[in-house]
Amino acid sequence: MEAECPCPWHRGNTGGPWLGLKRRTGPLTCPAGSRAQAGVVTSAGGAVTSGCAARRSPPAPKMASLLQSERVLYLVRGEKELRAPLPQLYFCRYCSELRSLECVSHEVDSHYCPSCLENMPSAEAKLKKNRCANCFDCPCCMHTLSTRATSIPAPLPDDPAKTTMKKAYYLACGFCRWTSRDVGMADKSVASGGWQEPENPHTQRINKLVEYYQQLAQKEKIERDRKKLARRRNYVPHAYSDKYSLGTRLQRQRPGAPISALAGLCLKEGEDQKEIKIEPADAVEEVEPLPEDYYTRPINLTEVTTLRQRLLQPDFQPICASQLYPRHKHLLIKRSLRCRKCEHNLSKPEFNPTSIKFKIQLVAVNYIPEVRIMSIPNLRYMKESQVLLTLTNPVENVTHVTLLECEEGDPDNINSTAKVAVPPKELILAGKDAAAEYDELAEPQDFQDDPDVIAFRKANKVGVFIKVTPQKEEGEVIVSFKMKHEFKNLTAPIRPNEDGDHTSEVIWLTHHVELSLGPVLP
Structure with missing residues (x-):
């Protein structure tokens, strides 16, 4: 007769990563339950482990869901709201907000050839038609x-x-x-x-059209500047214009000064540069016959x-x-990304084309805890299922994370098709330590985790259970929740304190997270 393991992991996970493993009654005692007969998990190779051993070590994940970062979307509140995976986002340390490629300014740093890696300035690249x-x-x-x-x-x-x-x-x-x-x-x-290059027979016609439209664009710019200057004159009081000689400055040009765009405003129509005229294209009535x-x-x-x-x-x-x-x-370009709100750089590459390093690279995965889907059970309509998520702490200090359910009428919760129950307790993520990941003798920290909430803990990663109940009979199961975490801002403040203290400021950030868990099974 088969026996069920009393530990929380085996009680709520008959599927997921344990599909394909069979249970049998054995003499081993499960540390999570009584000393009566406990469930024993037998792997395909015949190795026998106690039921709660799976809680101490991370289970084998479904790599298809663990590596698909596009199934976990973060809400970005910029000029327009959009949802994107965390590896595709940037984090502005000065605004303390997520940024996407659509809410940043793109600046061209340099042009270079991808074959010979020759670097050239923008003016030369424009002359060579890029x-x-x-x-x-x-x-x-x-x-x-x-x-x-x-x-x-x-x-x-x-x-x-x-x-x-x-x-x-x-x-x-x-x-x-x-x-x-x-x-x-x-x-x-x-x-x-x-090398010999063929000559375009329409080169003269194209150059003539380019010169004509350049002159037309210059005239339109001068006309806009004239209207702008006229409106500005109306706002200047007559007393101030006489006192500071503003009217005289606008009428005369200082000797030796360069000719600016406003200098053309004083030119008369007869003194304008020679107008370029182009001949309109003639429609051909007779078409050359086919051979x-x-x-x-x-x-x-x-x-x-x-x-x-x-x-x-x-x-x-x-x-x-x-x-x-x-x-x-x-030619290819190296570009910088700048936050439109505070105008600080989010990404700036090295100027040398042979270098792949960045002077500044504020990617979000280096500052924001990352949520991944580790295992998904069979999802059925109006049936509660337990989903295992992983939270990764990218910073070196301990981070406290709280998962919150979306409130009723939340404008961000528009795509959710299932109810979600998140852990009510605060989660503690250990700091990132690259050396500790390879040190097998290092003693793990005792965080006194609740086995009903925490599935496993390894280095700066932790497995968390959430409960999902699909609300639609068919279609994709999408759940939404809020992730609140602390962030220690290590950047120097724009306005330092009066005491001259530059201590790092701890702030709490909240992100809207959406998970795509797959289709509802019949």
Whole structure:
């Protein structure tokens, strides 16, 4: 006859990570119950452990749910509210709030080529149309082209009848075997630079249009500045304008001063720069007819370019593969992220393109306790189930965490489809200690955990039970709760105390957390 283990872990978890383990009656005594016959868990390999041993060591998790961080979402209150996994968020230590990529300012620090790692300023990158002058992409497969050297016979300058071997360079793709010789590009005597590039027949027309719209944009800017200056003049009293000679300053220009945008406000219409005129495009009435053999000529699909190949060269849009020319490689950027509220940096990389380090990297997983789903039982409609979560403390000091249920009418609780019962007691998370994780002889701290609440504890991680009751017969089970924890702000205050004391301030933060537990089973 089978016996049930009296410890809380085995009473409430017949499924979850213990699926596939069978129970039998054995002589071992469970420390959590009486000395009567206790449940014994037998693994697939035949190892026998007492029932409460699973509570002392973390159970084998379902890796599919433990590693899926996108199933646990944190609410971010920025310019617009959104929910995102914690590894994708930043934490502003000055505002003490979570930040996402949509509520930060993006600033370009530098441009660099991903192939040769050449660094260049923004002005030079704009002049080169954000492309590298020395590196090329394969027009067929978009991989980076490499320069190959070969020897070709060349006539001697003294005696053309005789030849000598001369080094020549050409571009080749190591992936699809495309070469610059396939499109008739001449070999070069130097390894870098000077490659033949096709000329766009519409270059003059495009440049003319760009100049026209640049002049039009400048006129609109001057008109806006004129209206802004006129409104500002109306607010200046006449007495102050005469006393401080404001009217005279607005009318005259200091000798030797640079010409600014406001200087154009005083120009007359006849003194404006010469207006650029463009000819409007003419509609073609007669279209060139198709060739006679257009429908009868056999088509070789290997010689026809794909849609992606044509869109990567919008100025030419080649039809045949023989018209594909290599394109200069696009530049990449290193960018900084800045909080829009306090304008402090959240992320700032190193300037050197070869370095992957960051000067500043305030990712949220380094400051906020992370919630993960460890085991999910079979969820059924209106039936209470026990779910095991893990809480990880990322900081070095002990952190106190409290889980709170959402109140009725909470505007943040809009996606919940199940009721959740969280532990009423405060949870204590040990500080992060990298050395203690590898020290097997280290004595664990005694936190006097309640076995009905805490499943296991290891280093800075703790397993917590919550009870979930689905409220819908079908669909995804989503639960929401509040996580309140303490945070010790180690940043220097903007306004120091009068005594000059810069002690760290302990504040309490509250986050709205949503868990996606999977579908309801029939």
